[in-house]
Amino acid sequence: MVGGAVISANPLKLDILSHKKCVAICAIATISTFQYGLDYSLVGGFMAMPGFLEVYGYYDDTTEAWAIDPTVQRLISSLMTIGTFVGSLMVGPFSSFMGRKFGLWGATILNFIATAVMLGTTSVGALYAARLILGVSVGWFLTFSQLYVHEVAPAHLRGITFAVYQAQLSIGSIVGASVDFGTAGIMNKNAYRIPLAVFFAAPTIQSICLFFFPETPRWLVAHGKEAEAEKSLRSLRNSNIDEHEFQAEFNEIRLSTREQVEQNKKALFLEMWRGTNLRRTGLSIAVICFHAANGSSWVNIYTTYYLSIAGVSDPFAYSLMVTCMGLLGVIISTLYVRVIDRRVIMLVGVLACGFSQLAQAIAWTVAPNTKESGQVIVAFICLFTFFYVAYAPYAWLLGGEYPNSALRGYVFGVATALNFLGNWLGTFTAPYFINPLDLDWGPKYGYIWFGSNMILAVFTWFYIPETRDRTLEEIHEMFEAKVPARKFKTYVCTGVEAYAAEGAGKDHLEEREKGAVRVNETEERV
Incomplete structure (x- = not known):
C-alpha cells in the first residue's frame, strides 16, 4: 500500500521541476484560503478584546470587566458558518456558467464589501450582515481555489499543491493569532480594526495575479472551447515541455471530458445522484466530511479553555504554539505525499486523531479538574492538531478527484457545504456536553469522537479508492x-x-x- 508504482497513464514527466510554473500558479490560486484561517483565529480573539467589547458588548459591574452577550457572540460566529454553507451550495451553478477564475474574483468583491462594512460600522445589525457576506466569500475562496487546482495540476503533483493549500490556511491562523496578540492591549476600536484590515491583503494579491492565469482547460473543454483549452494547458506547462507529452495530455483531457459532458447533459444537480455518479458523489461527500467527523471543531474552539485548566500563564501564546503544530504537520506531509498512498495517509490520520481524543478523555476520567490532567490534554491537543492538519488537505484532494469534470463544481460545492454544516453542529452542541451546567463531561466528550474516528478508519479501509498519481480522466474511467x-x-x-x-x-x-x-x-x- 505504501510502496510500488501506481499503474498510471499520466504522459508527463513525473518530477517537480518540469512543472514548477504550474506549481507556482497553484500556490497563488490558493493564497486566498489564508482568509479562512485568518477569520477563524482573528474573530475568536476579538471576544477577549476590550476595544471590541466596548462597541459590541457591555460593562459588567459585577466582574468590573467588559463582556459580551452570549447570543451576540454565537451570531457573530455562526453567521459566518451559515454564509460559508450557502456560498458553497452556490458553487455548482455559478461555476458552470462563469468558471473558476470568476468565482475567485466574485469572492474577492464580496470580501472587500464585508470587510469595509466591519471596519466602518458600530451597528451590531450591520456586523451580522457583514459576517454573513464574508461567509459566502470564504466559502467561494475555499471551493473555487480547490476546483482550480484540481483541474490544472499534473496528476502526480496534486498532493503537493494541496499541501500548499493547507499551509496557506495554517499561515492565516498564525497571522491572525499573532496580530490579535499584538493589538489586544489597544483600548479603542483599533484593537480589532487593525486585524480586520489584514483581510484585504491576500485577495488583492490573488485577484491581480488571476489576470495573468488561464481558466482551467477542463472547464473550457466542458464548455466546447477546445482551442482555448489547448492554449490554457500550454500556458500552464513549462515552455520546454516535450510536444508528444503535451499532445498526449491534452488529447486525454479533451476526449475524456467531451465524453463526460455527453453523459451528463440533463439537470446536473440531479445527474450527480444517478448511475455511477451516485457512488462518486457519496464518496466525495463522505471524505470531505471527515473534517467535521473527527472532532476538530470542538478541540480547536475550546483549546484556550483547557490551557487555562492546565495552569498555562499565557493562553494566547500557547494557542499560537498549537497552531504552529498544525503548520509543522502540513510541511512534513509534503515529504511523503508523493510516495505514500492516499489511503494510508487517511487511515493513519484518523487513527491518530481518534487515539488523541481517547487519551484526553481517559486523563479527565482518571483525574478530573487537575493541573496534571490539563497538561496531558494540552499535549494531546498538540498531537491531534499535528496529525489532523497532516492529513486534512488530502481529504479535500480526494473529494475533488472523485466527481467527473461535468459535475465537479456541483458535487464539491454540496460536499463542502455539508462539511461546514457538520462543523457548525459540532461547535453548537459541544457546550451541552462539556459545560458544567449541562452534562459536565469536559474532555470526556473525546470518547464520542474516538468512536467517530474509528468509524472513519473502517470506512477508509473498505471504501476509499486509491488515486495517487492518477489523472482525473483515469479516475473517471475506473468509476x-x-x-x-x-x-x-x-x-x-x-x-x-x-x-x-x-x-x-x-x-x-x-x-x-x-x-x-x-x-x-x-x-x-x-
Whole structure:
C-alpha cells in the first residue's frame, strides 16, 4: 500500500521541476484560503478584546470587566458558518456558467464589501450582515481555489499543491493569532480594526495575479472551447515541455471530458445522484466530511479553555504554539505525499486523531479538574492538531478527484457545504456536553469522537479508492468501469491510454509504458 508504482497513464514527466510554473500558479490560486484561517483565529480573539467589547458588548459591574452577550457572540460566529454553507451550495451553478477564475474574483468583491462594512460600522445589525457576506466569500475562496487546482495540476503533483493549500490556511491562523496578540492591549476600536484590515491583503494579491492565469482547460473543454483549452494547458506547462507529452495530455483531457459532458447533459444537480455518479458523489461527500467527523471543531474552539485548566500563564501564546503544530504537520506531509498512498495517509490520520481524543478523555476520567490532567490534554491537543492538519488537505484532494469534470463544481460545492454544516453542529452542541451546567463531561466528550474516528478508519479501509498519481480522466474511467475500491491501484486504464496515443503517437506511448513497467519491477525487487 505504501510502496510500488501506481499503474498510471499520466504522459508527463513525473518530477517537480518540469512543472514548477504550474506549481507556482497553484500556490497563488490558493493564497486566498489564508482568509479562512485568518477569520477563524482573528474573530475568536476579538471576544477577549476590550476595544471590541466596548462597541459590541457591555460593562459588567459585577466582574468590573467588559463582556459580551452570549447570543451576540454565537451570531457573530455562526453567521459566518451559515454564509460559508450557502456560498458553497452556490458553487455548482455559478461555476458552470462563469468558471473558476470568476468565482475567485466574485469572492474577492464580496470580501472587500464585508470587510469595509466591519471596519466602518458600530451597528451590531450591520456586523451580522457583514459576517454573513464574508461567509459566502470564504466559502467561494475555499471551493473555487480547490476546483482550480484540481483541474490544472499534473496528476502526480496534486498532493503537493494541496499541501500548499493547507499551509496557506495554517499561515492565516498564525497571522491572525499573532496580530490579535499584538493589538489586544489597544483600548479603542483599533484593537480589532487593525486585524480586520489584514483581510484585504491576500485577495488583492490573488485577484491581480488571476489576470495573468488561464481558466482551467477542463472547464473550457466542458464548455466546447477546445482551442482555448489547448492554449490554457500550454500556458500552464513549462515552455520546454516535450510536444508528444503535451499532445498526449491534452488529447486525454479533451476526449475524456467531451465524453463526460455527453453523459451528463440533463439537470446536473440531479445527474450527480444517478448511475455511477451516485457512488462518486457519496464518496466525495463522505471524505470531505471527515473534517467535521473527527472532532476538530470542538478541540480547536475550546483549546484556550483547557490551557487555562492546565495552569498555562499565557493562553494566547500557547494557542499560537498549537497552531504552529498544525503548520509543522502540513510541511512534513509534503515529504511523503508523493510516495505514500492516499489511503494510508487517511487511515493513519484518523487513527491518530481518534487515539488523541481517547487519551484526553481517559486523563479527565482518571483525574478530573487537575493541573496534571490539563497538561496531558494540552499535549494531546498538540498531537491531534499535528496529525489532523497532516492529513486534512488530502481529504479535500480526494473529494475533488472523485466527481467527473461535468459535475465537479456541483458535487464539491454540496460536499463542502455539508462539511461546514457538520462543523457548525459540532461547535453548537459541544457546550451541552462539556459545560458544567449541562452534562459536565469536559474532555470526556473525546470518547464520542474516538468512536467517530474509528468509524472513519473502517470506512477508509473498505471504501476509499486509491488515486495517487492518477489523472482525473483515469479516475473517471475506473468509476465508469465500477472497479472495486481495493483494486483501483492496480487497474490498467485502457481508454485514456488510447486517447493519449491519438495525441502523442503510439510509439512514444509504448516506450513510456515499458519504462513504467521497468520502474515498477525495480521497486518490487527493492
